[in-house]
Amino acid sequence: MQLDLLLFASGAAPIFSPQHLLATAEIPVTTVSSADALWLWIAFAIGIVALIGALLFARSVIGSDSGTAAMQEIAAAIREGAEAFLARQYKAIGWMAVILAVVLYAGYRAYPPTAAMALKVVFSFLVGAACSGISGFMGMFVSIRANLRTAAAARTSLSAALRLALHGGAVTGLIVVGLALLGISTLFLLFGGLQNPQTVPYQLVGFGFGASLVALFAQLGGGIYTKAADVGADLVGKVEAGIPEDDPRNPAVIADLVGDNVGDCAGRGADIFESSAAESVGAMILGATLYPVLGVKGILFPLIVHAINIVASMIGIGVVRSKDGEDPMHALNRGFYATSFLALAGFALAVHFLLQDRWWLLAAGAVGIATSFLFVSITEYYTETRFRPVRSIAEACVTGPATNIITGLAVGMETPTLPVIVISGALLLSYYFGVLGLQDATGITQYARGIFGTAIATMGMLSSAAYILAMDTFGPITDNAGGIAEMSNQPHEVRDRTDRLDAAGNTTKALTKGYAIGSASLAAFLLFSAYLETVHDIVRHRVEAAGFTLPPGWSFSSVNLANVPVFVGALLGAMLTYLFSSMAIRAVGRAAEMVIQDVRAQFKENPGIMDGTSRPDYGRCVHIVTGAALKEMILPGALAVLMPVTIGILFRHLSARFHLVSSSDLPTSMAHIVNLSGAESVAAFLMVGTISGILLAMLMNNGGGAWDNAKKLIESGMYGGKGSDAHKAAVVGDTVGDPFKDTAGPSLHVLIKLLATVTLVLAPLFV
Amino acid sequence: MQLDLLLFASGAAPIFSPQHLLATAEIPVTTVSSADALWLWIAFAIGIVALIGALLFARSVIGSDSGTAAMQEIAAAIREGAEAFLARQYKAIGWMAVILAVVLYAGYRAYPPTAAMALKVVFSFLVGAACSGISGFMGMFVSIRANLRTAAAARTSLSAALRLALHGGAVTGLIVVGLALLGISTLFLLFGGLQNPQTVPYQLVGFGFGASLVALFAQLGGGIYTKAADVGADLVGKVEAGIPEDDPRNPAVIADLVGDNVGDCAGRGADIFESSAAESVGAMILGATLYPVLGVKGILFPLIVHAINIVASMIGIGVVRSKDGEDPMHALNRGFYATSFLALAGFALAVHFLLQDRWWLLAAGAVGIATSFLFVSITEYYTETRFRPVRSIAEACVTGPATNIITGLAVGMETPTLPVIVISGALLLSYYFGVLGLQDATGITQYARGIFGTAIATMGMLSSAAYILAMDTFGPITDNAGGIAEMSNQPHEVRDRTDRLDAAGNTTKALTKGYAIGSASLAAFLLFSAYLETVHDIVRHRVEAAGFTLPPGWSFSSVNLANVPVFVGALLGAMLTYLFSSMAIRAVGRAAEMVIQDVRAQFKENPGIMDGTSRPDYGRCVHIVTGAALKEMILPGALAVLMPVTIGILFRHLSARFHLVSSSDLPTSMAHIVNLSGAESVAAFLMVGTISGILLAMLMNNGGGAWDNAKKLIESGMYGGKGSDAHKAAVVGDTVGDPFKDTAGPSLHVLIKLLATVTLVLAPLFV
DSSP, X not given: OHHHHHHHHTTOHHHHSHHHHHHHOSSOOOOOOHHHHHHHHHHHHHHHHHHHHHHHHXXXXXXXXXXXXXXXXXXXXXXXXXXXXXXXXXXXXXXXXXXHHHHHHHHHHTSGGGHHHHHHHHHHHHHHHHHHHHHHHHHHHHHHHHHHHHHHHTTTOHHHHHHHHHHHHHHHHHHHHHHHHHXXXXXXXXXXXXXXXXXXXXXXXXXXXXXXHHHHHHHHHHHHHHHHHHHHHIIIIIIIIOOOTTOTTOTTHHHHHHHIIIIIIIIHHHHHHHHHHHHHHHHHHHHHHTHXXXXXXXXXXXXXXXXXXXXXXXXXXXXOOOOTTSOHHHHHHHHHXXXXXXXXXXXXXXXXXXXXXXXXXXXXXXXXXXXXXXXXXXXXXXXXXXXXXXXXXXXXXGGOHHHHHHHHHHHHHHTTHHHHHHHHHHHHHHHHHHHHHTTTOTTSOHHHHHHHHHHHHHHHHHTTHHHHHHHHHHHXXXXXXXXHHHHTTOOHHHHHHHXXXXXXXXXXXXXXXXXXXXXXXXXXXXXXXXXXXXXXXHHHHXXXXXXXOOOTTOOOOOOBTTSHHHHHHHHHHHHHHHHHHHHHHHHHHHHHHHHHHHHHHHHHHOTHHHHTSXXXXXXXXXXXXXXXXXXXXHHHHHHHHHHHHHHHHHHHHHHHHTTOOOTTOOOGGGTTTXXXXXXXXXXXXXXXXXHHHHHHHHHHHHHHHHHHHHHHHHHTTGGGOTTSHHHHHHHHHHHHHHHIIIIIHHHHHHHHHHHHHHHHHHHHHHO | OHHHHHHHHTTOHHHHSHHHHHHHOSSOOOOOOHHHHHHHHXXXXXXXXXHHHHHHHHHHHHTSOOOOHHHHHHHHHHHHHHHHHHHHHHHHHHHHHHHHHHHHHHHHHTSGGGHHHHHHHHHHHHHHHHHHHHHHHHHHHHHHHHHHHHHHHTTTOHHHHHHHHHHHHHHHHHHHHHHHHHHHHXXXXXXXXXXXXXXXXXXXXXXXXXXXXXXXXXXXXXXXXXXXXXXXXXXXXXXXXXXXXXXXXXXXXXXXXXXXXXXXXXXXXXHHHHHHHHHHHHHHHHHHHTHHXXXXXXXXXXXXXXXXXXXXXXXXHHHOOOOTTSOHHHHHHHXXXXXXXXXXXXXXXXXXXXXXXXXXXXXXXXXXXXHXXXXXXXXXXXXXXXXXXXXXHHHHGGGOHHHHHHHHHHHHHHTTHHHHHHHHHHHHHHHHHHHHHTTTOTTSOHHHHHHHHHHHHHHHHHTTHHHXXXXXXXXXXXXXXXXXXXXXXXXXXXXXXXXXXXXXXXXXXXXXXXXXXXXXXXXXHHHHHHHHHHHHHHHHHHHHHTTOOOOTTOOOOOOBTTSHHHHHHHHHHHHHHHHHHHHHHHHHHHHHHHHHHHHHHHHHHOTXXXXXXXXXXXXXXXXXXXXXXXXXXXXXXXXXXXXXXXXXXXXXXXXXXXXXXXXXXXXXXXXXXXXXXXXXHHHHHHHHHHHHHHHHHHHHHHHHHHHHHHHHHHHTTGGGOTTSHHHHHHHHHHHHXXXXXXXXXXXXXXXXXXXXXXXXXXXXXXX
C-alpha cells in the first residue's frame, strides 16, 4: 500500500503502525463489530457511486453537440485560460502546502506525546489538500466544456440547455461531496478506525485543514481573478471605448469569462468541499465523545449523512425538467425541494439505524434542513428584484450614485438581522433537541448532549450540499454560455434563452452564497466545540504523561471573555476580518489596474482591433490577470494562516510571562504542566472572528447582490432604463458591489473555516 | 434639602435615609476618616472651580465684539434654530426619561432585596440625565454665541479668533467634566458614601445610565439633523440649483449651520459627559472591591483624576496662543501636549497621596495617556491629506466614483488594525501593571488587581477629556464662523482666516472622534468588569437573603462563549451594531428627502429667492428638519435600549425552561435561587456588541473623514481640481461618508456605552 511506502520512506513506519497505536492507546481498545463496520463500507461504496455518477454526467455532457466552429473557438480560449490559471495556481498552492506540511510536522514533533500523530496529521493534511485540489480541477474540467454545450443546446430548446448546464454542475457537486466522503473514510480505515474508533477522529483534523487551505487560496485567487478581469474589462471597454459587454473586440473579454469559472466554479467548489470535510471531522470528534452511548455508529453518522446527501442530490438533479416558457428557477427549486425531502427521509432512516431511534435528534436534523430553506429565502428577499430592498436601491439611483451607495450599504448592514435570528433560533433549538434526544445517556454532560444536537443540525444543513453545489456551478456555466452565444453572434432567440438561463444562474449563485454562509455559521459552533475537545484531549495526554491524572469533572470548555487576554484575542479576531476584507478588495483594484493598462496598450498597439479587422491578444490579458491574481492572493492568504498561529504562540508565552490566568486552569499541583491562557485566547480569536466574519460576509454578499440586481431592474426599463442617469448611478453601485460579493465576501466564508481548522490542527502548539 | 422633599413625597423617606443603610449594611460600617473625606471635598471644590472657570470663559466670549448687523442677523437665525431644536429634543428625551424612570422603579421593586435601591437608582438616573442635558445645553448656549464673535474677531487677527473659538469650546469642556464630577460627588455624599463607602458606588449606576440615555438621543438626533440638513442643502443647492455652499439663497443654509451645533457640539458633549460619568462610576465600583487594600481613597481616586483633568485642561487652554502665519493646529497641539504633561504630573501626585506610592499604577495611568496620543496620531494618519490613505482615495477618484468608493471602503476596513493593536497592548500592559502594583495586596485575586490596572489606564486616557472636548467644540464654532463670514460677504482676508480655522476645526473634530472611540474601547473592559461585579453582588444578596452563604472562591466572572446561549447573545450583540447603523443611515436619507422637498417648494413658491430679491424662509426648513430628526431618532434609540433588556429577560426565562447551564452556576444546593445563564448571555451580548461596534465605528469615522479630506485635496488643485471629473467622483465619496462619520459612527460610540450602562443598571432583572 502506498501509505506503508510513504511511512517506510520516512523511517517512521514502526511508530505509525496500528500495532503501535494499540499498544499505547489509553482508551480500552474496542474493535468495531462487523455489523457496525458495515456502515463504513456503505459510506465508502456510496462515495464511489458519487464518482461514477459524476463520470456518467460528465460523459453525457461532453458527448453532447458542441456547436459551431465559432463557438468552439471561443470556448477553447476560455478553456485554455482557465486551465493555465489553475495550473499556475495549484503550483503556488502546492508549494505552500509543502512548506506548511514541514512546519506542521516540526510543530507536532516539538511536543512530545504527539510525535506519533505528527505524520498522521501531515499525511491527512496533504490528502485533504490534494482532494480539494482534485475536486476543484475536475469540476472546472467539466464546466469549461459544459458552457459550450449549453450554448449549443440553447439553439434547440431552453429545457435541453437547462438540463445540460445542471448536469455539468452536478459533476462538481458529486465529485466534491464524493471525495470528501471517500477521503475521510479511507483515512479513518488507514489510521485504524475500526480498531480504535475513539481516538482516530482526532487524527483526521489535518484533512480539514488541508481542504481549507486550498479552499482559501482557490477562492481568494479565483475571486481576485474574476473581479479584476470583470472590473478591468468594464472600465476600459464599456466606459472608455464604449463597446458593449462581452464584445469580442475587448481584449479582456476572455479573461472575464475565464474568471467566472475560476472564481465561482473552482472557488465555491473548494469552499463546499472544505465545509463537508471540516464539519464531518468536527462532528466525528463530537461523536467520539458520545462513544459510551452511541458506539461507533455515532462516529460514522456524519459519513452516512454525506452518503444520503449524494443519493438525494442525484435523484434531485435527475428530476429537474423545465417546461418551455417557465422560469428556469422554478425547475431548479423543484429539484431543491425534492432533494431536501429525500434528505429528510434519509436522515430519519439514519436516526433509526445509527442513533437508536432517538427522534429528537431527527428533529435537530430537521432544524438544519429548515435553516437552509430559511437562509435561501432570506437571501432571495434581499437580492431579488421583486422585493423592497433592491427596489429601494434602484429608487435611490434616481438621486445619483451617492444615494445609491448609501442605500445599498444601509441595506447591506440590515441583511444580517434575519439570518442572525434564524441561526440563533437554530442553535438554541438544536441544542435543546440534543439534550432531549440524549436524556437517557448517563455519564454524558448536558453540554455534550446539547452540542451534539447542534452538530446534527449542521449535518442536516449539509445534507443537500451536492445539489446546492450543482445549482451553484450552473451559474458560471450559463454565464459562459451567454458569453459564447454573444461572441459567436447567435440569433436573437438563442441569446434570449441563454440570457434567461444566465439570470437564473445569477440567482443560484447568490443563493449558494447565502447557503454557504449559513452552513458556516451553524458549523462554527461545531468546530469551536471540536477545538475545545481537542485541547482537552491534549491536556489529558500531557497531564498523564507527567504522571498525574486530571481532576474529575475538569474540562476545558471555557472561553471567558471577561479575561483580558481572551478579550484581546476576541478583538484581534474581529480585526482580522476587517483587515482581510480590506486587503482582498484592494487586491482586486490593483489587479484590475493591470488589466486596464494592458487593454489600453493593445488598443494603441493594434488599431485594427476596434475596427474589427484584427483580433486582440486575449491570451496576453489572461496571462497578466493570472499573474496579478496569484501575486495578490499571497498576502491576505498568509495573514489568514499566520495570524491565528502567531496569536496562539505569542499568548502562550505572554501568559506564562505575565502571570495571566485562565478560568480553566488546572489545580496548582498540575499548573506547571500546561498553561491554558494561550489556547483560550485563540478560542476567543476564532469565535469572535467568526461572528464578525459572518456579519461582514453577509453585508458584502447581499449588499453586492442587491446593487447588481438594482442595476438589472433599471436596465429592464425602470427609472429611465439603460443609458439614463439613474442607470449610470446604478453601474457605480454594481461596480462597488463586485469585489464585495465575489471576492471579499466568499473569501470570508472560507477564512472563517480556515481559522477553525488551523486552530484545530495547531492546538498542541498553543498549550 | 430637595432630595429629602422628593423622598418624602414618594413616601419612601425612611427606607432611604443613611440610618436605614447603616442598619441593613452587610459590610461592617467603616465611617470614612476626616482625612480621607477631605479628598471628596477637594473633588467637590474643583468641580465648582470648573463651573466658575466655564462662567468666566463664557463671560469673556460673550463680552467680545459681536460684529456687524449682517453678521448678527445670521447668527441670530442660527441661534434661534439651535435653541428651538434643543427645546423640542429635550422635551422628547425628558418624556422618555420619565417613562424609563417608572419602568426602572417597577423593575427594581419587583426584585425584593433591591427595593431600597430602587429609589436611589431612579433618582441618580434622573440626576444623570439632567446633568447631561444641562451640559449639552450650556455648551451650545455659548457656542452659538461664540461663532459670531469668532467671525467678528477674524476681522482683526487669526490668533484672536483662534483664542475666542477655543475659549468658547472650553466652556463645554469644563461644564461637562465639572458637572460629571459634581454630580457623582454629590450623589456619593447624599447616599451616605462617607458612612458606607463600599456599597454606595453600586448605587450610582443609574447616574451613568441617565447620562448615556441622553447622550444617545442627543448624538443620534443631532447627527441625523446635521447630516439631513447638510446632504439636503448640498443636493438641492449645489447640484440642482447650482449655487455654492453657504449661499444665503439656499433656504436650507441656516439649518445646515444649526446642524453643526446640535450634532457636533451638543452631541459630542453628551458623549464625553457620558464617558466621564459612566467610567468614573465603573472605576469606583472596582475601587470598592479593593477597599481592604486601598481604603476609601481607591474609591475616590476616579474623582480626583477628573479634578486633575479640570486643572490641567484649564492651564492647557490658557497657554494656547497662535503666532500669525502659523498653522492653527500647531497651537492647539501645544495645548494638548501641555495638558497631557500636567495630567501625568497630577496623576503622579494622586498615586502618591491616594494609592500609597504604588508606582506601577502610575505606569498604568501613563499607558492610558500614551493610548490617547496614539489614537490621535493614528486618526491623523488615516484622515489627513498628508498621508497615503487619503492620497490613495484622491487618486482613485480619477477613475470615477466607483473606484473612489471601493478604495474608501478598503481604507475604512483597514483603519481598525492599528487601533486594535494599540488597545490590545494597552489592555495587556495596564493589566500587568495592575498586577504588579497591587502585588502585596493580600486577599485580592490576581484578576481584580489586573482589572484595576485597566481601570487606571482608562482614567489616564480620560485625564485630558476637558481639553479634548474644548478642541472638539472649537470645530462647530469655527465652522459656523466661516458660514457667517461667507453669508455676510466679509472681505477676502477675513474669509481666508475663518477658512484656516475651519480646516483646523475639521481636524479637531476627527481627532476627537478617534479619542472618543479609543476611550470607549479602553473603558469597555472597565464597564464589563463593573457589570460582572454588580451581578456578583446581586447574587450574594439573593443567596444570603435565602439563608445560604456563597461558596468560598465563587465568583461570577465567566462569560463562556463556548456555551450556546452565550454565543447566541454574542451573535445578537454584533448584529445590533449593524442594524443600528443601518437604521441611522436610512434615517438621514429620509430626513434629507424632506429637506429637499421643502427647498424645491420654496424655490417654486417664491422665484425671488434665486434672484436674490427676496429672502427664503430659513425657519421653515429648520422646523422641518427638526421634526424629521426627532422622529427618526426614536426607532434606533428604542432598539438600543430595548434589545439588551429583551435579551436579558428572554434568556433568563429560556435558560430556566431549556435547562441551559452557565459555567458560573452555583452548587446544586443553591441553584434554585439564581439562574445565571441570562446574565451571562447579556454579558456576551455587551462584549461582542462592543467589539463589533468599535470596529464599525472606526470604519465609518475614518472612512468618512478620509473621503471628506480626499475631496478637499482635489479641491486644493490635485487631479484637475474643482469641477473636474475627479472632483465629481470625490463629492460622491464625501456624501457617502457624511452619514458614516457624523451620524452612524459617533452614535455607535454612545451605543456601546449605553449597552454597558443599561446592562449595569438592569442587571437585577437578568438574574
